[in-house]
Amino acid sequence: xxxxxxxxSRVICKSGTSVKIECRSLDFQATTMFWYRxxxxxxxxxxxxxxxxxxxxxxxxxxxxxxxxxxASLTLSTLTVTSAxxxxxxxxxxxxxxxxxxxxxxxxxxxxxLTVL
Amino acid sequence: xxxxxxxxxxxxxxxxxxxxxxxxxxxxxSNYFPWYKQELGKGPQLIIDIRSNVGEKKDQxxxxxxxxxxxxxSLHITxxxxxxxxxxxxxxxMGSSASKIIFGSGTRLSIRP
Numbered sequence: 148x149x150x151x152x153x154x155x156s157r158v159i160c161k162s163g164t165s166v167k168i169e170c171r172s173l174d175f176q177a178t179t180m181f182w183y184r185x186x187x188x189x190x191x192x193x194x195x196x197x198x199x200x201x202x203x204x205x206x207x208x209x210x211x212x213x214x215x216x217x218x219a220s221l222t223l224s225t226l227t228v229t230s231a232x233x234x235x236x237x238x239x240x241x242x243x244x245x246x247x248x249x250x251x252x253x254x255x256x257x258x259x260x261l262t263v264l
Numbered sequence: 265x266x267x268x269x270x271x272x273x274x275x276x277x278x279x280x281x282x283x284x285x286x287x288x289x290x291x292x293x294s295n296y297f298p299w300y301k302q303e304l305g306k307g308p309q310l311i312i313d314i315r316s317n318v319g320e321k322k323d324q325x326x327x328x329x330x331x332x333x334x335x336x337x338s339l340h341i342t343x344x345x346x347x348x349x350x351x352x353x354x355x356x357x358m359g360s361s362a363s364k365i366i367f368g369s370g371t372r373l374s375i376r377p
Contacts, residue, residue, distance in 0.1 A: 190367045240307050244363050251296045251363050255307040
């Protein structure tokens with residue numbers, strides 16, 4: 148149980164284009180999802196908290212107009228990187244919390260490797 | 265702000281020996297401490313967690329200890345195997361938030377055959 152998937156696993160795009168990443172909880176309903184970014188050989192940095200049916204809460208320093216988050220259902224959250232630039236190249240990882248279980252245990256997706264040319 | 269420090273950054277142990285990773289946290293309100301294992305190119309996998317009402321927890325070869333007074337917690341892996349090689353992250357809940365966590369900087373564990 149508690150499986151989280153991400154799609155795509157890897158994406159390469161040109162500078163200036165937008166990229167959408169999907170995060171799905173496969174076997175549970177996720178009241179809260181999180182989006183992290185991880186640069187090579189570094190730790191995970193929280194970007195935003197996504198709650199179903201409400202606006203995402205962004206961490207300090209994260210541009211909400213550049214990283215659009217939509218949490219339209221209890222099993223799906225999407226992150227759209229708008230007007231991507233090479234410095235946005237990173238490993239993006241989502242996590243989800245089950246509403247029916249412990250309210251603090253996060254289950255992570257496999258990550259999406261974004262490369263902006 | 266809240267901070268989690270993790271040591272060492274790299275650790276190499278002989279197969280069969282034990283490995284210990286230590287973390288300290290700054291927020292005395294933190295009450296949830298998970299440990300994650302991350303293999304190359306993959307997302308973090310929860311391996312064990314502990315809550316502030318417990319001092320120690322064990323799951324087969326993995327154990328975690330928590331000292332709330334000193335604000336530090338540790339991961340112990342016994343009888344290490346090659347498949348234990350990965351990056352390990354500790355984390356602590358952010359104050360009174362029931363769900364947000366802050367990660368340590370990670371420890372790259374290598375098991376020598």
